Amino acid sequence: MASNAPVGKPTDMSAPRLPKVAGIDSTVPAPPHTAAPLPGVPPAAAPSDAVLPPGVLIQDRLASWVSDLTTLHELTERLIKTSSLDGALREVLGAGAALVGARRGMAVLEPADGLGPTSTIGLGLAHADLGTIETVPRGSGSYGRLLDGLPEAGPTSTRPSSTRPTRVPEPIAIRDVRTEEGLDPRHREVAARLGYAASYALPLATEEAGGLGAAVWLYDEPAEPDERRRHLIGLYGRFATEHLARLLQVERARVRVATVAEELLPSRLPRVPGVRLAVRHLTGPQGGGDWYDALPLPEGALGLAVGSVSGTGPSALAAMGRLRASLRAYAVMEGEDPVAVLSDLELLLRLTEPARSATALFAYAEPAQRRIVLAGAGHAPPLVVGDRRTEFVETSLSAPLGMLTCWEAPSVELSPAPGETVLLYTDGLLRRTGDATDRAFARLHAAAASVPGADRSDPGAVADHVLRTLLPEDLDPTVEGEDVVLLAARFE
Template identity: 70%
Template sequence: MNAPHPPKVAGIDSTVPAPAHTVASVATGTSPAAPAHPRNAPGALLQDRLAGWVSDLTTLHELTERLTRTRALDEALREMLRAGAALVGARRGLVALEPADGLGPDHMIGLGLAHADLGHFETVPRSSLPYGRILDGLPGADDGIAEPDLLAEKGLDPRHREVAARLGYAASYTLPLVPKTSEPPEASETPMPSETSRLPYAPRAAGPGLRLGAAVWLYDEPAEPSERQRHLVGLYVRYAAEHLARLLELERTCASMATMSEELLPSRLPRIPGVQLAARHRTSAHGGGDWYDALPLPDAALGLAVGSVTGAGPSAVAAMGRLRASLRAYAVMEGEDPVAVLSDLELLLRLTEPARSATALFGYCEPALRKITLAGAGHSPPLLIGERRTEFVETSVSAPLGMLACWEAPSVEVYPEPGETVLLYTDGLLHRTGDPTDRAFARLHAAAAGVPQALRRDPGAIADHILRTVLPEGTTASKATDPTDPTAATDSAEDVVLLAARFE
């Protein structure tokens, strides 16, 4: 059973372990490695069948192990396409993700197909494509659809024929992506005598309402998968659909958390004479409590604030929203005294949420005087970026809000020069670097000092440059205040907030 596998068997790529015994060898009673022995035919037949089962299980095990290592939905879809192509002996394919519950996301991913190639499929009438019939829930499509010779079919849609000829494929095999459920039977249901040997929670095929999409594999020549290949790819795709369903739910949850967090933050920044504002917000996959604010105050003043609430998830996001709303109220009443604003905020946090702590930095900005009065509670110091200096503002060391019985810390005054930018940020910017604190601060300082001259007049461009320079590739999060920002990438465990104010 541990005999070496041939390099390619039944259309399975050599990179995937292939069964050493095929269905054909079982049917004839012979092994591909040795001649038949008539006197031992029953034993040889059984051994050949067992060896084939073991090899098939090994193949599926290794493929599903690769699939379970994927952590993102798109990554899992590409891995499923690659493994399915190896199982059915195809070279290219695509998956159309279109959950039947209508909640999305709806998109298409290709294997060996460029983005423009996928666009050609969208020009074909949906009902003439196998995956279109599956997505529409038409009868007869649940077991898969094979088109062994597309160009020979007389009833083929002319546009479908044209696309097949343009892309160079002559056959296809399509399967629905339908995860199984493991729900217990209803209490009123009585098992039939024939069902007594079944497990009480045996998986049952999910209905059309749970269909995730459809996978298509394309052949360069007329062909179709064998019965054994269909069986193997069917087992694999059913398992893959369950994994995809979990990742889909995770992606939806992360998107909802990011949307909720964004909705709790300012929809736009105020326009104040003498100062330009820009903000960048990166939400973590779990939904964090980092926030920022910029609000007009009486006497042509401006309140600038950043902060972070401990924890993650919906409770942290909700606490962030409450804390930001409270700070806005205190800033309107006594914003000229940042220490009083944070003292009131600390008292509110201690009385209403005693199990939670937070950091905050609030600045009372007077643009006409180019003056900022700052008070911080356990927060990182702002960074002053200019032509002749790039330095951290020296703020007093203080505890986070909610950590002491009574918070108190002196304020400091900052006087930016014309053309200088004051950068406020949360600790997530430092934590995402993966460096110790001192090295993370050094990296931030170097990035700020290295802002190109052409970008220094735009606070948004300064913030984008710092994000690209400070954070390792692939660690910026999924959503930005500016949707066109090129630094938005994969998720991370830390929120990041940057608030930049450039003085004219």
């Protein structure tokens, strides 16, 4: 009977299905940006009448995705290791050139809020080439059009969020400078002179970070990146913009801190007969409490001081300013006795800021007699540099200010020979080397001993040589934030 016939399966369930690969439903179409391979990589050959199995197509697309993700991961990993704006811009240029298939380019940092800093970095372009490109009218150049259309920088803008523009400009591709409509004749002239025929410009902007600048890559022949390359450089550009925004905030904070620190320190060094002075002061991004002072005292004497307050940031700067001002007062009253000066400073610090400690070194100098009396509180010993000797001054050991109930350590006296330079410095100079303390002292001694004879007559040249030798460019980033003070006094 018909009623007893078995019930058949629905047609859509019994129809054959395409195989699955790695758990991915093969019927789901691939995103369009992964469809085209990178130029220069030929597709696998297949007979004209053959049809590739869907699984093979999926595997190819998955391999393309993995390749793209691996490339972006490697490039972003390299980018996040940069710690300066110029270094990050150079990395962006190099990575972008690989992604869009160009050989040369330039990046312009020009925050839309107008607060700076500004910078222009080239890839494969000399400084003169960058200047030549900048002669192109801003409205004709692709990067100039992007900069003029960028919104204000979000994190630093003072405008209400409801009124800030959030539109991010689209990249600008010029496939052929010779035939592109609307270009200024100067643009074509510069392109011919520098030998590029096409360009691709990318805004360094996001809705969160705002507009920070633009990057443009130059092709030797008429060309433009395909859809896949555009997608990759777009992803990388958004990540790069966020990284640049963080570095920009750090740089602006460092400049503000350095400005405040410089205002709290002497605006110029005094001129005292018989001695020449020079100072070098490096401020870290967070701003520490390292300081120095040089003040003329009665009867032709000179007071020299260096010190460091514990902590970083505005509170350390404020404490440094108060400590330096107090030391000046004590030096005027009893400068000929450095122990008394530091004892008064210890009492003041213990009563006014019991939670803070500080190191300090004060020297009472009589240049006419080439005589120095000094005392230190937890501070590194001075270094005497001359033609016949380079040696540390033997000072008595003592704890930093604020660490004892009552501080007192004996002073020491030294007599520099004519032409010798006495170097006073803060611990930041040693810590910035990244070495252990004993090795840092040894490196400082070696750097001072290697000062060329022609530079020994100039205290500024002595200080520059020591810094240049002791603090190489590949400085350990974990200690890069230390403040440094180096005060040089050359006795005639």
